[in-house]
Amino acid sequence: MKVAVCVKQIPDPADPGEIDPNTKTLKRDTKLILDESDSYGVEMALQLVGDDGEVVLVSMVPNNERNGLNNALAMGAHSALLVSDDALSGSDALGTAKVLAAAIKRVGADLVLAATESSDGYTGTVPEQVAELLGLPSVTFAKEVSVDGGNVAVKRQTEDGYDEVTCPLPALVSVTAGVVEPRYPSFKGIMAAKSKPVEELGLADLGIDAASVGWAGGGQEIVSIEPAPAREAGEIIEDEGDGHERIVAFLQELKVI
Amino acid sequence: MGTIWVHAETNNGTVSTITLELLAKARELGDVVAVHAGGDAEQVAAELGEHGAGKVLSTGDLDGGLPGPALGSALADLAASEAPQAILFGTTYGGRDVAGRLSAKLDAPVITNIVDIVDSDGLVGIEPVFGGTTNVNTKFTGSKPGIFLVRPKSFNAEPTGGSPAEVGALTVPELGATGSAKVVSQFVEESDGPKLDEAGVVVSGGRGLGEADKYHMIEDLAKKLGGAAGASRAIVDAGWVPYSYQVGQTGKVVKPDVYIAAGISGATQHMVGMKGSKTIIAINKDPEAPIFSIADLGIIGDVHKVLPALIAALGE
Numbered sequence: 232m233k234v235a236v237c238v239k240q241i242p243d244p245a246d247p248g249e250i251d252p253n254t255k256t257l258k259r260d261t262k263l264i265l266d267e268s269d270s271y272g273v274e275m276a277l278q279l280v281g282d283d284g285e286v287v288l289v290s291m292v293p294n295n296e297r298n299g300l301n302n303a304l305a306m307g308a309h310s311a312l313l314v315s316d317d318a319l320s321g322s323d324a325l326g327t328a329k330v331l332a333a334a335i336k337r338v339g340a341d342l343v344l345a346a347t348e349s350s351d352g353y354t355g356t357v358p359e360q361v362a363e364l365l366g367l368p369s370v371t372f373a374k375e376v377s378v379d380g381g382n383v384a385v386k387r388q389t390e391d392g393y394d395e396v397t398c399p400l401p402a403l404v405s406v407t408a409g410v411v412e413p414r415y416p417s418f419k420g421i422m423a424a425k426s427k428p429v430e431e432l433g434l435a436d437l438g439i440d441a442a443s444v445g446w447a448g449g450g451q452e453i454v455s456i457e458p459a460p461a462r463e464a465g466e467i468i469e470d471e472g473d474g475h476e477r478i479v480a481f482l483q484e485l486k487v488i
Numbered sequence: 489m490g491t492i493w494v495h496a497e498t499n500n501g502t503v504s505t506i507t508l509e510l511l512a513k514a515r516e517l518g519d520v521v522a523v524h525a526g527g528d529a530e531q532v533a534a535e536l537g538e539h540g541a542g543k544v545l546s547t548g549d550l551d552g553g554l555p556g557p558a559l560g561s562a563l564a565d566l567a568a569s570e571a572p573q574a575i576l577f578g579t580t581y582g583g584r585d586v587a588g589r590l591s592a593k594l595d596a597p598v599i600t601n602i603v604d605i606v607d608s609d610g611l612v613g614i615e616p617v618f619g620g621t622t623n624v625n626t627k628f629t630g631s632k633p634g635i636f637l638v639r640p641k642s643f644n645a646e647p648t649g650g651s652p653a654e655v656g657a658l659t660v661p662e663l664g665a666t667g668s669a670k671v672v673s674q675f676v677e678e679s680d681g682p683k684l685d686e687a688g689v690v691v692s693g694g695r696g697l698g699e700a701d702k703y704h705m706i707e708d709l710a711k712k713l714g715g716a717a718g719a720s721r722a723i724v725d726a727g728w729v730p731y732s733y734q735v736g737q738t739g740k741v742v743k744p745d746v747y748i749a750a751g752i753s754g755a756t757q758h759m760v761g762m763k764g765s766k767t768i769i770a771i772n773k774d775p776e777a778p779i780f781s782i783a784d785l786g787i788i789g790d791v792h793k794v795l796p797a798l799i800a801a802l803g804e
């Protein structure tokens with residue numbers, strides 16, 4: 232079985248960066264890392280293919296950055312497709328999905344995995360858009376995934392529990408954090424990652440019209456960026472054995488008790 | 489004013505709260521048509537009408553199929569002839585799927601994580617970023633319907649006393665492979681007490697509790713206050729409590745009258761899920777914890793001292 236995993240490389244969330252007021256895009260000066268959300272997809276794929284399958288990573292990123300990709304290769308993925316192109320700057324979720332779908336088509340996977348949402352964009356729409364563009368069925372919000380013959384079985388998170396869903400392959404599944412416990416790359420894995428095949432592609436290689444992606448293809452514009460109304464600062468006190476009394480008094484004031 | 493379509497989600501014959509919230513906004517913006525997949529639209533027409541929908545268009549039962557491809561395709565077809573101004577979805581499991589499928593079908597973008605929509609020479613979606621300190625205001629260009637994904641609790645649901653919505657059919661085209669995922673069974677995880685996203689009081693615990701065994705303090709306090717117990721993702725990932733307890737960006741959005749955060753640092757992703765609470769009480773031993781920046785009452789202290797004393801003080 233061949234599984235393609237969408238992996239996004241993002242600025243470290245611990246260092247959130249800022250929006251460049253001129254280009255209205257997120258400034259990305261720091262080294263990109265593997266989005267933690269996608270480490271679950273990588274682990275899931277590795278477990279599903281076992282010893283005789285193949286895990287191919289697909290990532291769209293500026294400037295052929297591959298630091299995050301290396302991490303996923305070190306975990307054990309076999310190869311990667313990396314898409315970069317200046318014309319992709321400003322791409323929204325749909326633009327991203329067009330690129331990922333074209334790359335996945337080239338790979339030809341039985342199963343496509345993505346995270347339910349990325350840590351920096353968190354639109355949560357890319358996987359479903361990719362599925363539609365590829366004409367695939369999909370199951371989002373998976374908290375458990377297994378493959379049996381030509382079908383994938385998924386426990387799908389719902390508002391008040393979960394649904395059991397089955398779906399014939401090929402299909403796309405988006406996984407939640409916690410679907411499996413991602414492994415740490417071993418030293419051997421880190422060394423091996425260096426010689427794994429990474430194909431670098433541009434839009435032309437994928438046959439995508441530059442006008443359909445990036446700012447040009449976006450179909451939306453940011454009209455303004457403003458500070459949000461801040462909450463008024465409250466009262467902060469040190470507990471000297473009376474902290475609970477202050478809370479009780481406050482709750483009484485609010486007529487909660 | 490144009491026509492606004494609202495994705496109507498239902499559960500066992502009642503309309504979900506997020507749908508009623510969307511209707512409250514939609515009726516300010518234009519004529520409202522509810523679009524609905526699965527189940528019996530007749531059953532919910534009265535409630536939808538009461539909240540401002542003139543019409544409800546429904547696919548009827550999907551026979552185990554997921555709403556994304558079915559409703560997405562049906563709406564894409566209908567949008568071509570009806571040209572609604574905007575289509576509003578809640579950020580829910582189903583809402584995201586339908587919006588994503590529809591977007592790809594129409595080759596039109598989705599504006600996501602919206603907390604408000606204003607009409608200013610076209611509809612503008614307002615998205616909070618950086619933990620809610622900054623708003624990004626985005627507008628659609630071009631002539632396609634504007635697809636918005638709106639966060640729960642962004643608007644107040646309020647009935648207007650309208651008459652039942654007129655019921656019409658929504659035709660699902662042949663889906664081929666995209667429609668082949670099927671729900672084979674459904675499981676409901678029961679919890680007692682009020683629901684997390686509906687409770688008037690929410691008490692949440694985080695990693696500062698130290699160990700799973702201490703989470704009972706959160707439950708005890710919630711019970712005493714007639715509220716619901718919640719959690720940060722740190723302790724959900726650690727397996728102390730189920731995912732359904734999680735408050736935040738990838739969990740539930742809550743807006744209770746009182747939110748009590750105990751041993752929670754106040755990461756951006758947690759705050760976006762509870763920042764809208766009317767009042768916030770935080771207990772944390774670190775005076776620099778970001779949660780204090782949004783707390784109405786902050787207690788710098790040890791949860792292992794403050795919580796037991798508080799529970800005892802509240803008596804029986």
Ligand SMILES: Cc1cc2nc3c(=O)[nH]c(=O)nc-3n(C[C@H](O)[C@H](O)[C@H](O)COP(=O)(O)OP(=O)(O)OC[C@H]3O[C@@H](n4cnc5c(N)ncnc54)[C@H](O)[C@@H]3O)c2cc1C
Binds near residue numbers: 694719722723
């Ligand atoms: C894509 C993405 C999505 C996310 N979604 C969510 C989400 O939906 N919800 C969410 O909550 N998080 C989410 N997170 C995680 C988030 O970034 C934080 O890691 C998480 O909220 C931290 O949880 P915490 O506050 O319990 O733990 P910590 O950040 O470790 O904080 C523990 C706090 O407890 C205090 N403390 C320690 N001991 C005591 C004591 N004895 N008494 C009092 N205080 C004490 C410490 O001072 C500290 O402030 C997400 C992260 C990502 C990347």
Ligand SMILES: Nc1ncnc2c1ncn2[C@@H]1O[C@H](COP(=O)(O)O)[C@@H](O)[C@H]1O
Binds near residue numbers: 237347355
């Ligand atoms: N640029 C990208 N490269 C690879 N995968 C991506 C990219 N953007 C989004 N994805 C995938 O889609 C998921 C959801 O992203 P989003 O819709 O931005 O929340 C991510 O977790 C990834 O699995």
